[in-house]
Amino acid sequence: MSASTYTIVNLPDQATATMPKRHYINNEHGLLSWLFTADHKRIAMLYLMSITFFFFIGGAFAGLIRLELLTPQPDLVASDTYNKFFTMHGIVMIFLFLVPSVPATLGNFLIPIMLGAKDLAFPKINLLSWYLYMAGGMFTLAALVLGGVDTGWTFTTPLSTHYLNTHVVTAATAIFIAGFSSIFTGLNFIVTIHRMRAPGMTWFRMPLFVWANYAASVLMVLGTPVLAIAIVLVALERLIGIGVFDPTKGGDPLLFQHLFWFYSHPAVYIMILPGMGVISEVISTFSRKRVFGYTAVAFSSVAIAVFGFFVWAHHMFIMGVSNYSALVFSLLTMLVAVPSAIKIFNWAFTLQKGSITFETPMLYAFGFMGLFTIGGLTGVFLGSLGMDIHLTETYFIVAHFHFVMVGGMLMAFLAGIHFWWPKMTGRMYPESMSKLAAVVTFIGFNLTFLPQFILGYLGMPRRYHAYPQEYQVLNVLSTAGATVLGVGYLLPMLYLAWSLKYGEIAGDNPWQATGLEWQIQSPPLTENFTEIPVVDYEAYDYEWLANKTEHEVTTVG
Amino acid sequence: MHISPVLWQFLTKWLAASALFPAEASTIAPYTDALYFFLIGMTIVGLILVGVLLFGFSIRYSRKNNPVATQVEGSTLLEATWTIIPLAIFLVTFVWGALLYFRIFNPPTNAMNIYVVGKQWMWKAEHPGGQHEINALHVPIGRPVQLTMISQDVFHSFSVPDFRVKREVIPGRYTTVWFNATTPGTYHIFCTQYCGTKHSEMIGEVTALSPEDYEKWTKDSTSGMSLAQNGERLFASMGCNQCHSGNAASRGPNLAGVYGSKLQLTNGSQVLVNDAYLRDAILNPSQHVTAGYQPIMPTYQGQISEDGLIDLVEYIKNLNSNYRVQQTLGTSQSDLAAPTTPGMVKP
Ligand code: HEM
Ligand SMILES: [Cu+2]
Numbered sequence: 001m002s003a004s005t006y007t008i009v010n011l012p013d014q015a016t017a018t019m020p021k022r023h024y025i026n027n028e029h030g031l032l033s034w035l036f037t038a039d040h041k042r043i044a045m046l047y048l049m050s051i052t053f054f055f056f057i058g059g060a061f062a063g064l065i066r067l068e069l070l071t072p073q074p075d076l077v078a079s080d081t082y083n084k085f086f087t088m089h090g091i092v093m094i095f096l097f098l099v100p101s102v103p104a105t106l107g108n109f110l111i112p113i114m115l116g117a118k119d120l121a122f123p124k125i126n127l128l129s130w131y132l133y134m135a136g137g138m139f140t141l142a143a144l145v146l147g148g149v150d151t152g153w154t155f156t157t158p159l160s161t162h163y164l165n166t167h168v169v170t171a172a173t174a175i176f177i178a179g180f181s182s183i184f185t186g187l188n189f190i191v192t193i194h195r196m197r198a199p200g201m202t203w204f205r206m207p208l209f210v211w212a213n214y215a216a217s218v219l220m221v222l223g224t225p226v227l228a229i230a231i232v233l234v235a236l237e238r239l240i241g242i243g244v245f246d247p248t249k250g251g252d253p254l255l256f257q258h259l260f261w262f263y264s265h266p267a268v269y270i271m272i273l274p275g276m277g278v279i280s281e282v283i284s285t286f287s288r289k290r291v292f293g294y295t296a297v298a299f300s301s302v303a304i305a306v307f308g309f310f311v312w313a314h315h316m317f318i319m320g321v322s323n324y325s326a327l328v329f330s331l332l333t334m335l336v337a338v339p340s341a342i343k344i345f346n347w348a349f350t351l352q353k354g355s356i357t358f359e360t361p362m363l364y365a366f367g368f369m370g371l372f373t374i375g376g377l378t379g380v381f382l383g384s385l386g387m388d389i390h391l392t393e394t395y396f397i398v399a400h401f402h403f404v405m406v407g408g409m410l411m412a413f414l415a416g417i418h419f420w421w422p423k424m425t426g427r428m429y430p431e432s433m434s435k436l437a438a439v440v441t442f443i444g445f446n447l448t449f450l451p452q453f454i455l456g457y458l459g460m461p462r463r464y465h466a467y468p469q470e471y472q473v474l475n476v477l478s479t480a481g482a483t484v485l486g487v488g489y490l491l492p493m494l495y496l497a498w499s500l501k502y503g504e505i506a507g508d509n510p511w512q513a514t515g516l517e518w519q520i521q522s523p524p525l526t527e528n529f530t531e532i533p534v535v536d537y538e539a540y541d542y543e544w545l546a547n548k549t550e551h552e553v554t555t556v557g
Numbered sequence: 558m559h560i561s562p563v564l565w566q567f568l569t570k571w572l573a574a575s576a577l578f579p580a581e582a583s584t585i586a587p588y589t590d591a592l593y594f595f596l597i598g599m600t601i602v603g604l605i606l607v608g609v610l611l612f613g614f615s616i617r618y619s620r621k622n623n624p625v626a627t628q629v630e631g632s633t634l635l636e637a638t639w640t641i642i643p644l645a646i647f648l649v650t651f652v653w654g655a656l657l658y659f660r661i662f663n664p665p666t667n668a669m670n671i672y673v674v675g676k677q678w679m680w681k682a683e684h685p686g687g688q689h690e691i692n693a694l695h696v697p698i699g700r701p702v703q704l705t706m707i708s709q710d711v712f713h714s715f716s717v718p719d720f721r722v723k724r725e726v727i728p729g730r731y732t733t734v735w736f737n738a739t740t741p742g743t744y745h746i747f748c749t750q751y752c753g754t755k756h757s758e759m760i761g762e763v764t765a766l767s768p769e770d771y772e773k774w775t776k777d778s779t780s781g782m783s784l785a786q787n788g789e790r791l792f793a794s795m796g797c798n799q800c801h802s803g804n805a806a807s808r809g810p811n812l813a814g815v816y817g818s819k820l821q822l823t824n825g826s827q828v829l830v831n832d833a834y835l836r837d838a839i840l841n842p843s844q845h846v847t848a849g850y851q852p853i854m855p856t857y858q859g860q861i862s863e864d865g866l867i868d869l870v871e872y873i874k875n876l877n878s879n880y881r882v883q884q885t886l887g888t889s890q891s892d893l894a895a896p897t898t899p900g901m902v903k904p
Contacts (some may be wrong), residue, residue, distance in 0.1 A: 247729025293631035351614035386657020393749035459718025
């Protein structure tokens with residue numbers, strides 16, 4: 001291997017593949033070398049560990065919620081405790097898991113490599129983001145340990161400001177701080193994508209994963225400050241009673257709804273877009289084809305991001321917004337559904353004429369496609385004004401957003417973790433176990449959340465601690481499903497940890513994929529590339545890959 | 558709803574019997590359900606389409622059946638197709654949903670009015686005839702009923718799934734919802750907006766009665782005083798009548814007939830006097846001073862409960878049946894005192 005070329009190790013070499021001597025993991029040793037690292041890959045691993053930790057906290061609360069709902073009576077815990085359960089579940093899952101999951105772990109690890117850069121534009125700010133995330137996490141735990149919060153993750157005023165004695169300000173601080181973590185991550189990605197692309201890496205040669213994260217970053221940078229403002233106002237209203245949301249002081253309680261949803265609607269795109277990026281990579285790789293209509297998929301990410309800012313009031317159709325503004329927001333909501341539909345069909349047609357294999361990431365990607373289709377189409381129910389009146393604030397909503405966020409985003413996250421695991425750790429995971437986990441997750445998921453659509457149409461309100469007898473059968477089904485789903489999530493935890501030590505050595509490019517990240521060793525060197533690569537082929541150019549027997553990537557320097 | 562009524566009845570009866578479907582107990586319900594079935598159809602078709610594509614291609618183009626992939630850039634025609642068709646379906650959904658929304662949220666003019674006050678954690682219904690109920694609501698069938706709702710503390714949300722209606726109940730502002738019950742029976746009232754500790758206990762029952770039974774219920778549960786009569790008492794005890802006495806020397810405008818009229822304010826604007834305006838004029842008088850008067854009215858913020866405000870509003874509303882109803886009230890020169898409430902208001 002000369003200094004200016006890279007050899008692509010192909011599948012046939014895999015059996016003989018050995019772990020590289022030097023890589024980012026063993027480059028330095030000791031806890032401090034991790035806590036003060038500025039290496040985007042190590043920071044990604046820090047995120048991965050902390051996000052997994054919080055996912056399990058959030059998951060434990062989900063289990064408790066479902067356990068309570070097994071019976072119609074409020075028999076497991078007291079009402080206040082139940083309210084704290086779903087608040088913790090929501091806050092942890094949204095702010096500490098879904099928002100950072102793909103961008104902060106996979107995005108952090110991969111975006112510089114995919115662009116042919118040695119790191120993000122601001123490595124130290126990247127580390128700061130992780131510390132902010134952890135500080136936010138600690139405040140959340142503090143709020144939990146000190147006695148909990150029961151506002152729901154939506155912090156509705158004046159309930160949160162005047163009527164609760166729980167640790168609202170602590171939780172608000174947590175979200176405020178964690179918000180800055182995501183603003184910094186977004187800024188870092190945007191600058192990196194604009195400024196750090198390798199020679200030849202044009203905008204339209206970027207992997208779709210980068211496009212998706214780019215769109216999500218724009219949302220993070222523009223949307224999160226609004227949440228920060230709303231949260232600060234809640235804290236001020238609680239602490240010194242400024243009265244912006246208080247009708248008795250001339251404030252407007254609906255103002256909070258506007259501010260909150262102005263962030264929190266785009267936030268669902270912050271959560272789902274990076275996942276969509278993962279799906280593009282996975283589907284392309286395992287069908288060995290360029291994503292069908294690359295440009296349309298790239299622009300649909302941007303379209304979703306732009307439109308995403310103009311639909312927030314669809315959370316307020318029954319709140320006394322004027323009928324005419326409801327019309328406008330409903331129409332815009334319908335428009336924002338279109339780019340998602342485009343993506344689904346483009347992915348499906350990527351398979352056409354492909355040469356498809358069904359590795360674990362692909363199974364998760366298929367799961368994503370099915371569940372996200374249901375999640376997306378049930379969103380159309382809610383965007384449709386008259387239908388929303390009956391469905392909103394019921395379990396239909398709970399089912400809908402779990403289909404999108406958990407069926408969609410979490411499936412994509414798992415697809416991505418499995419897909420890039422060999423790159424991140426240098427080892428393979430056990431294949432049949434992982435396939436089993438994917439199938440169990442899919443079955444458990446449907447069993448958990450399909451009954452909730454029916455519950456919602458029957459009228460069972462969300463955030464109910466107890467419910468009328470006639471809803472029990474469906475709730476029992478849902479709890480049974482949650483148990484299966486829980487097993488489905490535990491399995492990867494166990495076998496991925498196992499694979500760190502015992503997994504097969506992966507080799508550089510186990511999937512024979514095209515991205516720049518697969519052209520370097522696994523796990524990568526701290527500096528990613530010894531020489532900056534020159535990109536002279538399109539994204540997902542499998543012919544380029546196949547045509548090279550002695551694959552060489554040109555470099556400068 | 559353009560499918561055969563027989564088929565429809567069969568479908569909904571069968572579904573309701575299977576406990577997967579709520580009862581259809583209002584005139585709105587079949588319209589909501591029709592849209593629901595359309596949307597379910599759309600979802601199933603979409604899902605089948607995606608499923609067929611995924612599985613079809615997976616089998617046809619698996620590595621076994623197709624060892625080498627053929628690269629395809631894309632296809633403008635195909636992409637245009639799957640942009641335009643979903644867009645068209647979504648636009649149909651939009652129009653359909655919008656029509657339904659207007660139907661659900663625009664009350665018919667002949668609706669009878671009942672007030673509902675939400676508070677942690679109960680629903681208080683106040684009928685114009687003075688009947689009060691907690692976590693219960695009696696309504697006649699076959700007659701549009703409008704609820705004028707307000708919250709005394711936090712957001713609540715009034716929901717009757719079997720009627721397919723729901724509306725947020727907001728502190729500081731009136732919202733309305735209406736329905737026309739079709740089948741006698743009792744149905745759940747839920748609070749669907751999370752409102753604190755006993756959110757899931759803030760439930761009640763709406764009882765739909767035949768007109769005769771309703772008549773009987775009204776007679777049996779009257780407290781003897783209508784809302785307007787309560788309001789009249791309050792009007793006197795709060796000292797409102799010192800200024801709003803309706804004679805020339807009074808320092809405040811005469812209120813008879815003011816409800817429903819357009820009022821000229823000192824700042825030049827005109828407002829329509831409705832429940833919300835009257836409530837606000839009592840709580841924040843300095844913000845809208847009637848032309849020709851001084852901003853001397855004190856605020857009653859914190860001194861009157863939402864129930865009291867409803868009584869006052871109802872009282873003022875009912876003042877319009879006096880003989881000077883045609884007069885412009887803000888400039889009334891009459892020296893007659895405002896007449897007392899016309900007898901108990903029949904619901
Ligand atoms: C086994 C898996 C899960 C189960 C059984 C479950 C169950 C539930 C249930 C029953 C609720 C409704 C609580 C209520 O309204 O009373 C809920 C709310 C919620 N869930 Fe999950 N969930 C699961 C996983 C997740 C995951 C993985 C996420 C995000 C990554 C998530 C995010 C949320 C959010 C944001 C809420 C809203 C909380 C609120 O209403 O304040 N859930 N979940
Ligand atoms: Cu409530």
